[in-house]
């Protein structure tokens with residue numbers, strides 16, 4: 534490091550620090566509002582005071598890592614994983630695939646993606662789900678996968694059914710798959726939901742509507758992707774996920790010329 | 792007009808919903824057949840250096856009711872203040888925990904080791920702490936907070952020192968309840984509201 538970059542580092546408020554850059558501060562306008570009376574449960578479950586905003590520290594810049602040793606061979610195949618391949622789940626067979634990227638547009642390699650969903654009738658395999666639609670004995674409803682070196686992931690599953698839920702008079706959730714993504718930093722942790730192109734329930738859903746920026750809602754709607762469908766077998770939907778990125782630390786740890 | 796930036800926007804969060812357990816803790820949720828392993832069950836494995844601790848508490852909503860459906864993840868350094876993945880980290884410490892409120896009592900328990908103080912690249916020292924991330928039905932974006940310890944030196948901690956209303960610092964401090972046992976409650980809204988972090 535040259536004396537010039539050292540001086541610049543001091544000028545920017547601190548000495549040059551080793552390691553990768555800080556996380557890019559979260560743009561909370563990209564996200565749902567925490568408090569939304571149309572989604573009634575959010576009323577008692579949202580903070581009333583502002584969050585404490587600070588620059589990230591190593592606590593948020595590091596995070597857990599998972600490897601193939603943590604996963605089973607059928608974990609990403611929800612059609613088969615509940616029966617360990619003995620029998621197939623009922624429903625419209627779909628491939629759900631996409632990339633996990635960061636805000637710089639770089640693929641996030643080797644990161645864990647977990648999903649859970651209702652069965653084709655709109656019923657979850659969860660003690661608290663008392664919806665009258667039946668359980669499918671051959672469907673568990675959860676899956677997990679690691680992204681490859683370019684950030685690609687894929688799940689084989691069935692299209693979940695819409696389901697009613699107690700909120701306003703007659704609210705229904707559009708068909709959706711819950712996604713949990715880690716990234717490489719605890720501060721990148723994200724849970725979201727994927728919706729399906731063309732579903733008329735999306736525009737009527739109060740949970741979707743907690744996102745006030747229409748263009749951000751569109752980011753959760755996966756298009757039908759016939760290029761990844763297989764004739765006489767399955768359809769496909771493409772769903773890319775963008776996590777927080779890290780600032781390029783030009784004056785912190787870059788050897789000259791890089 | 793100006794040039795366009797080539798950065799992307801973060802994907803929006805959505806609530807984890809009431810059924811998050813079957814996705815993230817399927818064995819705990821009664822679906823043990825789903826996966827062969829459940830993640831986040833041992834933040835500190837056998838042979839991990841440091842003091843064994845158990846942190847118990849509950850998540851309370853704005854009416855004071857205990858939430859029986861919250862799911863929490865934890866992330867921490869090892870006993871020397873080094874994060875897993877960093878040079879010299881204790882190989883027995885994964886640092887990552889995942890646990891849920893009991894569906895009957897609402898109590899959660901995190902079994903781990905007490906982390907060490909973390910020295911920042913600029914020389915400031917973070918008092919020993921564990922980061923928590925809380926999701927549940929009704930929480931539209933996961934809430935980040937930290938557990939600090941009542942018996943540790945917290946002066947100069949860069950996060951705690953930025954809390955303007957000083958009495959709120961206590962919402963981030965676990966209290967001792969006997970040898971190795973700590974109590975930490977999280978209040979989402981209203982009286983005693985926990986300080987949540989955006990960092």
Ligand SMILES: [Fe+3]
Pocket residue numbers: 651706709711808810
């Ligand atoms: Fe759902």
